[in-house]
């Protein structure tokens with residue numbers, strides 16, 4: 001089985017487990033997802049969802065954010081880690097959206113990464129999550145599961161994206177991203193993955209086939 005066939009099989013099996021995979025961030029439009037993705041660095045989706053709900057009741061578009069002081073926005077998003085840094089990024093990002101994109105979120109990764117605070121992972125999340133276009137969303141769950149399965153040996157979002165984009169046809173990128181992220185959260189956890197208990201991919205998984213993933217299990221297991 002070559003890599004593309006393996007990806008097809010992984011997608012086929014995981015779709016049975018997760019028929020409608022989607023991001024856990026609860027957004028209504030591409031702009032909300034962009035702001036939330038910036039807030040989500042090193043933060044739980046649950047906290048970002050809570051924070052965003054309050055934030056977007058008053059502030060609805062880039063122009064509203066572009067006029068804020070960093071202190072003000074940092075206070076509004078104080079629940080999330082690095083709130084000052086993220087507030088600064090969000091404001092600068094919104095100023096750029098207003099000045100350069102007519103207040104609209106671009107739907108291309110190469111344009112999104114020109115915005116302050118937006119790296120390739122965030123850009124791919126917006127392109128895939130909000131616009132439904134081919135995107136490899138290499139968050140920490142995706143990177144972990146893709147490595148265990150043997151789809152890549154790269155460890156950083158940029159390198160993982162580049163590596164997989166060169167080997168897998170674009171029509172599989174988004175499905176594979178959403179499914180591996182969901183699988184990583186629910187089954188293929190960082191410590192003590194539920195291989196025998198819940199995973200339908202043991203026969204396709206390099207980590208399981210080589211060592212039964214012994215190196216990521218705590219002693220009591």
Ligand code: SF4
Pocket residue numbers: 145148149187188189193194195196199200201202205206207208213
């Ligand atoms: S077999 Fe284990 S390590 Fe491999 S993908 Fe499944 S849960 Fe993850």
